[in-house]
Structure formats: C-alpha cells, structure tokens
Amino acid sequence: DTGVSQDPRHKITKRGQNVTFRCDPISEHNRLYWYRQTLGQGPEFLTYFQNEAQLEKSRLLSDRFSAERPKGSFSTLEIQRTEQGDSAMYLCASSSKTRLAGVRNEQFFGPGTRLTVL
Amino acid sequence: DAKTTQPNSMESNEEEPVHLPCNHSTISGTDYIHWYRQLPSQGPEYVIHGLTSNVNNRMASLAIAEDRKSSTLILHRATLRDAAVYYCRKQTGANNLFFGTGTRLTVIP
Numbered sequence: 001d002t003g004v005s006q007d008p009r010h011k012i013t014k015r016g017q018n019v020t021f022r023c024d025p026i027s028e029h030n031r032l033y034w035y036r037q038t039l040g041q042g043p044e045f046l047t048y049f050q051n052e053a054q055l056e057k058s059r060l061l062s063d064r065f066s067a068e069r070p071k072g073s074f075s076t077l078e079i080q081r082t083e084q085g086d087s088a089m090y091l092c093a094s095s096s097k098t099r100l101a102g103v104r105n106e107q108f109f110g111p112g113t114r115l116t117v118l
Numbered sequence: 119d120a121k122t123t124q125p126n127s128m129e130s131n132e133e134e135p136v137h138l139p140c141n142h143s144t145i146s147g148t149d150y151i152h153w154y155r156q157l158p159s160q161g162p163e164y165v166i167h168g169l170t171s172n173v174n175n176r177m178a179s180l181a182i183a184e185d186r187k188s189s190t191l192i193l194h195r196a197t198l199r200d201a202a203v204y205y206c207r208k209q210t211g212a213n214n215l216f217f218g219t220g221t222r223l224t225v226i227p
Contacts, residue, residue, distance in 0.1 A: 004161075033215065042205055042217030043162065091161050107154075109161030 002026060004110035006092050012116045013082055020078045021113045025094030032075050033107065034067055035091040036060065043091055049075060082117045089114050122206050127222040130196045138191040138221050140206035145186050149208035153180065153191050156203045156220070165191065165204070201225045 005024045013019050025032045030051050035043035046065070047057045051072040061067075064082075069075040079086055093107040123141040130136040142151065150169050154162040166173055166180045168189070173180040179192040193200055205220040 035217075040219075042203075042219050044217075045215040048215065093161070106152075106164045106167070107162075109163065112161050 004092055004094055004108050006090075006110040006113050008113055009111060010114045010116075012118065014118050015082060015084060017082055018078065018080045019082060019115065020076055021090055021092075021115075022074060022076050023092030023094075023110060024074045025092070026108055027073075029094035029096045029108070030072065031095045032069055033093040033095070034075070034077050035093065037089040037091055037112070038087075046077075079115075082115075084117045087115055087117045121216050121218050122208060124204075124206060124218055124221045126219065127224065129224045129226060130193075131226050132198060133195050136193040136196045136200070136223065138193075138204050138206075138223065139188065140190070141188045142206070142208045143187045145208050151180070151182060151186075151189050152207050152209050153178070154205045154207075154217070155200075156205070157199075158202075162205065162217070167209075196223075196225045198225050198227060 004026060007022045011019055031048060033048040034046040036046055037043045044060055045058050046061050047067050048055060049069040052069050064080045067075060067077045077090060089112040091109055091112045093109045095107045128138065150167050152167040153165040155165050156162045166175050166178050168180045168182050170182060172182060181190045181192060191204060201223055203220040203222050205217045207217055
C-alpha cells in the first residue's frame with residue numbers, strides 16, 4: 001500500500017506523560033500536514049511542512065506540541081505533559097505542490113492515531 | 119470568518135440524487151473550492167474541487183454559483199457507501215486548510 005500511514009493507530013496514556021506519533025507520507029509528496037479531530041467535529045489544522053521546513057503553525061499548537069520532519073520524508077508529532085483535553089484523533093495528510101494525476105493540492109489522509117489520555 | 123457553512127445533516131434515499139450545499143461567502147478570487155468526505159473510522163478523502171466552472175469526476179459533480187459564494191456537491195445516485203460526513207472548504211495552495219463541521223449524509227435503503 002502506497003498511501004499515508006500512521007503509527008500507532010491507538011495510544012492510551014496517563015495524564016502528564018509524553019507521546020510521539022509518526023506519519024509516513026506518500027513518497028513523492030513534499031507537503032505534510034497534521035490535524036486534530038475530536039468527536040463530532042471536523043479536522044482542525046495544526047501545522048504543515050513543505051519538505052523539511054515547517055511553514056505554518058496553528059494557534060492550536062501550544063508549546064506542549066512539537067512537530068518535526070527532519071529529512072523531508074516522515075514526520076513526528078510529540079505532545080509533552082499530556083492533558084485529558086488532548087484526547088482526539090490525530091490525522092496526517094500529504095500532498096504534492098505540483099500537479100500530479102491532474103489534481104493539484106489534493107490531500108491524502110492517513111487513518112489517524114487515536115489518543116486517549118486518562 | 120474564513121470558514122464555510124453547511125447544513126449539519128441530510129438524508130437521501132438510495133439510488134436518488136443528493137445535492138449537498140455549501141456557503142463560502144468570503145471566498146477570494148484565488149480560492150479553490152474543495153470537497154472531502156469522511157467515512158466512519160477513516161481519514162477524510164478527496165472528492166472533487168473547482169475554481170469557477172462546474173466540474174465532474176467519477177465520484178461526483180460540483181456546481182459553483184456564478185458569484186462563487188456557494189457551491190453544491192451532487193451525488194447522482196446515492197449508495198449506502200456514500201453515507202459519510204461531507205466537508206467543503208475554500209483553499210489557496212496550502213493556505214486556509216480549515217474544515218467546518220460538515221454535513222452528515224444518511225442514505226436510506
């Protein structure tokens with residue numbers, strides 16, 4: 001399967017612990033995005049990378065959140081000192097800056113990592 | 119407000135057409151209109167996008183109002199597999215990457 005993959009799919013942690021999620025985008029995609037989704041809501045944009053550069057961060061991305069994409073391929077999202085309010089689905093998506101297969105800026109989403117903070 | 123407005127929910131009978139509306143009154147000239155849908159327990163998937171002209175693809179059709187302040191996603195024959203939350207958003211490149219709450223489509227057999 002050459003789609004976007006995320007690991008782990010589920011994570012249960014205790015409040016105050018740190019967690020890290022990984023996203024592997026589609027290999028030829030140079031843009032990578034992180035979103036958070038809570039029950040009944042649409043995905044909320046967190047941040048995006050173009051290659052290894054983090055170009056935009058949402059105000060939702062507090063100082064406890066950090067994202068990296070060191071080699072312009074996979075990305076990690078770390079949450080430090082987790083809080084119960086961090087419980088959500090964390091979605092990763094990738095896209096290509098240039099036109100591929102006739103669709104520009106189409107985002108391909110992974111299955112998400114569901115985080116539960118106890 | 120940079121976001122779009124959609125009805126919370128809609129119902130359709132199976133094999134009938136469905137028209138899902140979206141208002142984007144603050145759209146700018148360079149914003150594309152994108153539609154995504156999210157099936158239960160999955161990440162969103164792209165459906166269709168357009169700028170000014172109506173668009174068709176194998177999944178759906180997109181009708182864009184002349185003033186571009188609204189659009190309608192058309193599913194020509196709804197199937198049970200089309201039951202999902204449908205999101206529209208306006209997007210310029212990698213900017214304005216916001217989803218609203220979407221429209222939950224229920225397809226009745």
